[in-house]
Amino acid sequence: MSNILIIDDEKAIRKTLSEILSYEGYKIDEAADGDEGLKKFREKVYDVVLCDIKMPKMDGIEFLEKAGELHADVPVIMISGHGTIETAVEAVKKGAFDYISKPPDLNRLLITIRNAMDRTNLVTEAKVLRRKVAKVEDMIGKSPAIMKIRDTIDKVAPTDARVLVTGENGVGKELVARWLHEKSNRSKGPLVEVNCAAIPSELIESELFGHEKGSFTSALKQRIGKFEQAHGGTLFLDEIGDMSLSAQAKVLRALQEGKITRVGGDKDISVDVRVVAATNKDLLREVEEKLFRLDLYHRLSVIIIHVPSLNDRKEDIQLLVDKFLTDIAQEYGTAKKSIDVEAISALKNHEWTGNIRELRNVVERLIILSGNTITTQDVSTYVLPRK
Numbered sequence: 001m002s003n004i005l006i007i008d009d010e011k012a013i014r015k016t017l018s019e020i021l022s023y024e025g026y027k028i029d030e031a032a033d034g035d036e037g038l039k040k041f042r043e044k045v046y047d048v049v050l051c052d053i054k055m056p057k058m059d060g061i062e063f064l065e066k067a068g069e070l071h072a073d074v075p076v077i078m079i080s081g082h083g084t085i086e087t088a089v090e091a092v093k094k095g096a097f098d099y100i101s102k103p104p105d106l107n108r109l110l111i112t113i114r115n116a117m118d119r120t121n122l123v124t125e126a127k128v129l130r131r132k133v134a135k136v137e138d139m140i141g142k143s144p145a146i147m148k149i150r151d152t153i154d155k156v157a158p159t160d161a162r163v164l165v166t167g168e169n170g171v172g173k174e175l176v177a178r179w180l181h182e183k184s185n186r187s188k189g190p191l192v193e194v195n196c197a198a199i200p201s202e203l204i205e206s207e208l209f210g211h212e213k214g215s216f217t218s219a220l221k222q223r224i225g226k227f228e229q230a231h232g233g234t235l236f237l238d239e240i241g242d243m244s245l246s247a248q249a250k251v252l253r254a255l256q257e258g259k260i261t262r263v264g265g266d267k268d269i270s271v272d273v274r275v276v277a278a279t280n281k282d283l284l285r286e287v288e289e290k291l292f293r294l295d296l297y298h299r300l301s302v303i304i305i306h307v308p309s310l311n312d313r314k315e316d317i318q319l320l321v322d323k324f325l326t327d328i329a330q331e332y333g334t335a336k337k338s339i340d341v342e343a344i345s346a347l348k349n350h351e352w353t354g355n356i357r358e359l360r361n362v363v364e365r366l367i368i369l370s371g372n373t374i375t376t377q378d379v380s381t382y383v384l385p386r387k
Helices: 011-023 034-043 060-070 085-093 106-133 144-156 173-182 204-209 245-257 283-288 294-300 314-332 341-348 355-369 376-382
Strands: 003-007 027-031 048-052 076-080 098-101 163-166 191-195 234-238 274-279 303-306
Touching: 003 011, 003 034, 011 027, 011 106, 027 034, 034 048, 034 060, 048 060, 048 106, 060 076, 060 085, 076 085, 076 106, 085 098, 098 106, 144 173, 144 303, 163 173, 173 191, 173 234, 173 274, 204 245, 245 294, 283 294, 314 341, 314 355, 341 376, 355 376
Parallel strands: 003 027, 003 048, 048 076, 076 098, 163 274, 163 303, 191 234, 234 274
Antiparallel strands: none
């Protein structure tokens, strides 16, 4: 059932529109002015908004601008009895889907709402198609560890169980998270990624939960956090072991209650998010050192997927090298180079401290510096450390 928000200071108009649209099968929320309408718009996802222009506290044009900053894809239909052509043009320029004069013609209103819904569906389909075009990379390998990970993903992905992905840097933990999302019932929703180690501790709460305008010195406007952006989808918290204790407490509350509060705000905002976390640290040791909350660890680790190092799955190196040779040749627009058996053996004997990330960089280096066929001498010259 589609959700419609009606914002109008005339109670009779709201009641009439609500009765008509409810009869048509829509679920309706009402607001008496732009200010109240914006609060409802922040707290719930709507498919269409019907908004009057002349209203107290906040007029329709101001609501339109603020709504566009929050959720630009939600169509807003402006309705007014005081409008002019100039007003209609201004509303459309500022992002309104359409403009209808009061009293609204019922047939035109219903057709406009259906057209707005169709546009929303097209936008959603376009996002899905873009994601399919930029499809998730395959999980390369036939080692027992990789086969076990694939099997676990197939079992866990359709559920909403939280997953903790562990492993060294460069092993592909983010790829596991993407496959968990891709194979889940949330795959049409957003996958929002946050690298907790790359964000300063004083900014991580604003990044995750958003902030209200004026909540701190540089908060010049309201910001929507990653939890809200991931509503209906998956939030991937990479390197969660680097998150501050204060942010951990708020994440724990979000997982327990399904609600967050923006920095500087006092209103609870409901979020429907599946959380997948990843770390290269031993979180239980971090708990012992009082750097990570035990209760958060238990919340995150309903399912634990450990991604092995490349040194623990060297039988996959030949498949990975072939994949990288193909991908990099396509990126460069050149013919794919070959690699001889001895060179593969030399790569298997190498100690991979940077895991798959290092292997890809090495293959790219060999493609650039070697001849048409990569040899063991090339590996010795460009890869193996000189003694």
